[in-house]
Amino acid sequence: MSEPGKVGGTRVYHGRIISVDLDEVRFPDGSVGTLEMIRHPGxxxxxxxxxxxxxxxxxxxxxxxxxxxxxxxxxxxxxxxxxxxxxxxxxxxxxxxxxxxxxxxxxxxxxxxxxxxxxxxxxxxxxxxxxxxxxxxxxxxxxxxxxxxxxxxxxxxxxxxxxxxxxxxxxxxxxxxxxxx
Structure with missing residues (x-):
């Protein structure tokens, strides 16, 4: 089984403070799904x-x-x-x-x-x-x-x-x- 993590995705918004990505993710059970992720610099x-x-x-x-x-x-x-x-x-x-x-x-x-x-x-x-x-x-x-x-x-x-x-x-x-x- 492959390791969990990002397998693809698209940036749908980039702003002054945050970005929003649609990430294709492999989950721990091997299935793949799409997650909406807000990216922030910390x-x-x-x-x-x-x-x-x-x-x-x-x-x-x-x-x-x-x-x-x-x-x-x-x-x-x-x-x-x-x-x-x-x-x-x-x-x-x-x-x-x-x-x-x-x-x-x-x-x-x-x-x-x-x-x-x-x-x-x-x-x-x-x-x-x-x-x-x-x-x-x-x-x-x-x-x-x-x-x-x-x-x-x-x-x-x-x-x-x-x-x-x-x-x-x-x-x-x-x-x-x-x-x-």
Whole structure:
């Protein structure tokens, strides 16, 4: 039996952020089928910790308007990888562009697939410390406000369903459970 994987396909859309492919795929049982796949260059997201990272550090969340969700969402700074850019450099860039802060230390938490049923997008999650304030340089379609929040309160926001963004909830839970415990 042949190995599972792509055996052919067609690009049906190429845009600024994503591409859409119709892939002919051989499945583990040897059968072949067509899957619609969204191709994405990947992204980085960062949990910014303000000041002392003691028992209950302050996390710099953003409250950002998201058209797809038709509302403002609480998130951590994040953005798409530029061609040739490392995930850590992307995390530093997005932190500065969206919040104005630069970090003296950026450490990787882990890498996740967002929705592997139909996209290859990966988000590299980081934690940033030693933040130094500066001037933000947001894109024209970024409407956000900074919301400094104690980590304990952010975790309660996840529990109450107030933080609905998956990368943010997972990064905060991971940081609290594995990096700050």
């Amino acid at each position: 992204a980085s997201a960062v949990v910014p910790l303000l000041g002392d990272s003691g028992d209950d550090p302050e996390v710099l969340l953003i409250r950002q308007y998201r058209y797809a969700a038709e509302q403002f969402l609480y998130e951590i700074p994040a953005g798409r990888l530029d061609p040739g850019e490392s995930p850590a450099d992307c995390a530093r860039r997005e932190l500065q562009e969206e919040t104005g802060y630069t970090a003296t230390c950026v450490e990787q938490l882990f890498t996740m697939y967002t929705t592997p049923g139909f996209t290859d997008e990966k988000i590299h999650l980081f934690v940033a410390t030693g933040l130094v304030p500066g001037e933000a340089h947001r894109e024209a379609d970024e409407f956000m406000e900074l919301v400094p929040t104690r980590l304990s309160h952010a975790l309660s926001m996840i529990e109450r369903g107030e933080i609905q963004d998956a990368k943010t909830a997972l990064a905060l839970l991971y940081a609290a459970g594995f990096r700050l415990s």
